[in-house]
Amino acid sequence: MENLERVLQLNIGVAQEDNGRMFDLLSEIFPLDILSIPSGTEYNGWIVPDDWQVKRASISGSMRQFFDGTEHPLAVAQYSDSFHGTVNYRELYEHVFTRPDVPSAYPYHSQWLYRPWESNWGFCVPYNQYTAWPDCDYHIDLETVKTPGHMKIGYSHIEGYYPETIVFAAHTCHACQANDGLAAVFVLLELFKWITQRQRKYSYLLLLGPEHYGTIFYLKQQRDLSIYRGGVFLDMPGSDGPLYLQRSFEQNTAIDDIAEYTMRQVQPDLQIGPYAETFGNDETVWENMAEMPMVAVSRWPYREYHTSADNLDIIIDAKMSETLEALKKMVLLIEKNFRFDSGPTYLSLSNPNYNLYRHHPVPGVVRPLCRSERNMARMQGSLFRWFNSDKTLLDMARRWDIPFTTLHEYIKHFQDKSLLKVKENWL
Numbered sequence: 392m393e394n395l396e397r398v399l400q401l402n403i404g405v406a407q408e409d410n411g412r413m414f415d416l417l418s419e420i421f422p423l424d425i426l427s428i429p430s431g432t433e434y435n436g437w438i439v440p441d442d443w444q445v446k447r448a449s450i451s452g453s454m455r456q457f458f459d460g461t462e463h464p465l466a467v468a469q470y471s472d473s474f475h476g477t478v479n480y481r482e483l484y485e486h487v488f489t490r491p492d493v494p495s496a497y498p499y500h501s502q503w504l505y506r507p508w509e510s511n512w513g514f515c516v517p518y519n520q521y522t523a524w525p526d527c528d529y530h531i532d533l534e535t536v537k538t539p540g541h542m543k544i545g546y547s548h549i550e551g552y553y554p555e556t557i558v559f560a561a562h563t564c565h566a567c568q569a570n571d572g573l574a575a576v577f578v579l580l581e582l583f584k585w586i587t588q589r590q591r592k593y594s595y596l597l598l599l600g601p602e603h604y605g606t607i608f609y610l611k612q613q614r615d616l617s618i619y620r621g622g623v624f625l626d627m628p629g630s631d632g633p634l635y636l637q638r639s640f641e642q643n644t645a646i647d648d649i650a651e652y653t654m655r656q657v658q659p660d661l662q663i664g665p666y667a668e669t670f671g672n673d674e675t676v677w678e679n680m681a682e683m684p685m686v687a688v689s690r691w692p693y694r695e696y697h698t699s700a701d702n703l704d705i706i707i708d709a710k711m712s713e714t715l716e717a718l719k720k721m722v723l724l725i726e727k728n729f730r731f732d733s734g735p736t737y738l739s740l741s742n743p744n745y746n747l748y749r750h751h752p753v754p755g756v757v758r759p760l761c762r763s764e765r766n767m768a769r770m771q772g773s774l775f776r777w778f779n780s781d782k783t784l785l786d787m788a789r790r791w792d793i794p795f796t797t798l799h800e801y802i803k804h805f806q807d808k809s810l811l812k813v814k815e816n817w818l
Contacts, residue, residue: 392703392706392708394416394419394420394577395569395573395574395577395703395706396703397416398413398416398417398573399567399568399569399573399702399703401413401566402444402464402566403563403564403565403566404443404469404504404564404566404601405439405440405504405542405564405601405604406430406439406440406441406442406443406540406541406542406601407442407443407540407566408442408540410541410542410543410563411541411543413543413563414543414545417545417576417580417599418545420577420580420581420584421547421580421581421583421584421597422547423545423546423547423597423599424545424546424547424548425543425544425545426543426544426545426546426600426608426609426612427541427542427543427544428541428542428544428608429539429540429541429542430442430539430540430541430542431539432542432608434607434608434611435607437603437604437607437608438507439542439604439608440470440504440507440537441537441538441539441540442537442538442539442540443469443470443535443536443537444535444536444538445460445461445467445471445533445534445535446534446535446536447461447532447533447534448460448461448466448467448514448532448533448534448535449530449531449532449533450483450514450529450530450531451529451530451532452525452527452528452529452530453525453527457520457524457529458514458516458520460514460533463497463567463699464566464567465497465498465499465500465515465566465567465698465699466497466514466515466516467513467514467515467533467535468488468500468503468512468513468514468515469499469500469501469503469504469566470501470503470504470507470510470537471503471510471511471512471513471514471533471535472510472511472512472535473512473533473534473535474486474512474531474533475531475532475533475534476530476531477528477529477530477531478528478529478531479527479528479529480524480525480526480527480528480529483529483531486511486512486513486514486531487513487514487515487516487521488500488513488514488515488516489515489516489517489518489521490518490697490698491518492694493518493694493695493698493700494517494518494519495517495518495519495700496517496695496698496699496700497515497516497517497698497699498515498697498698499515499565499566499568499697499698499699500513500515501564501565504564505603512531512533514533542600542601542604542605542608543600544598544599544600544601544605544608544609545563545597545598545599545600546596546597546598546599546600546609547583547596547597548594548595548596548597549583549586549587549591549594549595549596549597550591550594551591551592551593551594551595552591552592552593553592553593553594553816553818554594554618555593555594555618555620555816555818556593556594556595556596556618556619556620557593557594557595557596557620557621557622557623557646557722557725558595558596558598558619558621558622558623558677558683558685559579559582559583559595559596559597559598559622559623559625559718560579560597560598560599560606560622560623560624560625560673560677560685561575561576561578561579561599561624561625561626562575562599562600562601562602562605562626562672562673563576563599563600563601563605564600564601564602564604564605565602565697567699567701567702568697568698568699568701568702569629569701569702569703569705569706570627570628570629570630570690570693570695570696570701570705570706571626571627571696571697571701572602572626574627574628574629574706574711575625575626575627575628576599577711578625578628578711578714578715578718579597579599579625579718580597581715582597582715582718582719582722583595583597585719586722589726591726592725592726592815592816593725593726593818594618595722596619596622598673602672602673603672603673603675603676605673606673606676606677606680607676607680610676610677610680610681616680616681616682616683619677619681619683620645620646620683620818621639621644621645621646621649621683621684621685621818622646622674622677622683622684622685622686623646623650623685623686623687623688623718623721624672624673624674624677624685624686624687624688625687625688625689625714625718626670626672626687626688626689626691627689627690627691627693627696628688628689628690628710628711628714629690629705629706629707629710629711629714630690630693630695630705630706630707630710631690631693631705631707631710632690632691632692632693632710633658633660633661633662633690634654634657634658634661634662634688634689634690634713634714634717635661635662635663635664635669635688635689635690635691636650636651636654636661636662636663636664636686636687636688637663637664637665637666637667637668637669637670637674637686637687637688637689638663638664638665638666638686639666639674639678639684639685639686640666640678640684641684642665642666644684645684645783645785645817645818646684646685646686647684647686648785648786648789649721649724649725649728649785650686650688650721651663652724652785652788652789652795653717653720653721653724654688654717654720654721656717656720657713657716657717657720658713658717666678669687669689669691669692670687670689670691672687673685674686674687688714688717688718690710690714693705724785724795725818727784727795727799728783728784728785728795728817729783729784729813729814729815729817730781730782730783730813730814730817731777731778731779731780731781731782731783731784731811731813731814732811732812732813732814733778733779733811733812734775734778734779734805734810734811734812735775735778735810736775736779737775738775738810740771740774745808745810747804747805747808748771749767749768749771749801762792763793766791766792766793767791767793769791770787770790770791770793770798778805778811783817784798784799784802
């Protein structure tokens with residue numbers, strides 16, 4: 392939490408100068424390579440914005456100051472233009488953004504960062520303050536400065552035995568917001584510290600950067616997008632709510648199955664929704680630019696979203712740990728899963744030469760079979776069809792509702808006896 396608090400004190404954004412300081416702090420936890428993209432760089436209509444700073448930001452009238460927009464980094468709409476002049480109450484209304492549902496918080500307005508051609512001037516004011524202002528003329532003294540800067544993207548590509556790569560991503564551009572973005576960054580840093588300590592069959596990419604922009608300009612520089620086989624976009628992992636899984640575009644890919652299977656182990660009543668149902672973050676970039684399936688994991692929704700109330704007070708350590716545990720389970724399953732290749736057509740599993748039969752009581756004679764015994768018996772009755780198919784071990788575990796680890800241990804006996812060939816590179 393201490394490192395998260397340090398980052399929250401920085402004025403981060405898409406191309407803010409403080410982004411460099413943020414990545415210095417993050418790299419103390421886990422070493423990151425940094426990609427730097429100059430302001431003004433354009434790709435397919437996406438333009439990296441300038442560094443943006445607020446110099447003065449006051450709203451005054453009736454001989455007193457009503458609002459000082461320099462008191463909080465969210466108090467002026469992100470990428471706002473300068474404006475100096477007098478407006479009436481109705482005109483001011485068009486330039487003030489509030490959140491009545493979180494009345495004491497500053498809202499987060501970031502639209503102009505992504506549509507600089509629409510930029511205007513605006514303030515983000517706590518609803519409780521704004522509704523107390525009188526109907527009078529207001530003097531606006533808003534001076535912002537836009538200067539060329541650099542967008543920073545942090546990444547780490549950890550190589551495994553195979554080049555096929557699994558992606559984990561989060562965004563870094565939401566200033567002063569703990570759960571939306573930054574909490575996910577810190578969970579993923581811990582995940583990659585853990586991954587590097589393990590033997591790996593597959594390669595893994597950690598990508599941290601401004602929402603949409605970071606992924607767009609990272610992928611633009613990659614020559615071979617075919618190595619990316621599936622990914623997870625993580626957001627909002629620390630608030631007090633259940634885990635939510637948003638499926639990939641195709642909805643039935645390997646990463647969808649893995650995420651659902653492992654997350655149900657952590658949260659049996661897992662909430663699941665279709666692609667782009669709740670929000671569209673960097674998973675949309677991966678799906679469109681790389682045609683790589685990417686699920687999104689979050690604890691959406693939560694009341695404090697996109698406001699200054701999204702602070703350390705709403706971050707729950709147990710929720711962060713639970714999210715990390717779910718991601719570790721995904722990685723373990725990815726590493727242990729395999730695709731069947733070939734095996735015997737039909738063995739007598741109980742023959743002492745093989746001794747591969749899992750005994751259970753005779754139905755109706757000793758006692759009725761319990762669910763796990765029944766599922767194991769049904770699985771053994773179809774075992775050799777699976778051995779000579781192109782299915783995966785996870786497919787088998789899901790079909791017969793047998794824990795993956797239990798099934799993995801059982802099938803390994805066939806491999807140890809040289810009775811089964813599998814494709815370890817199953818992605």
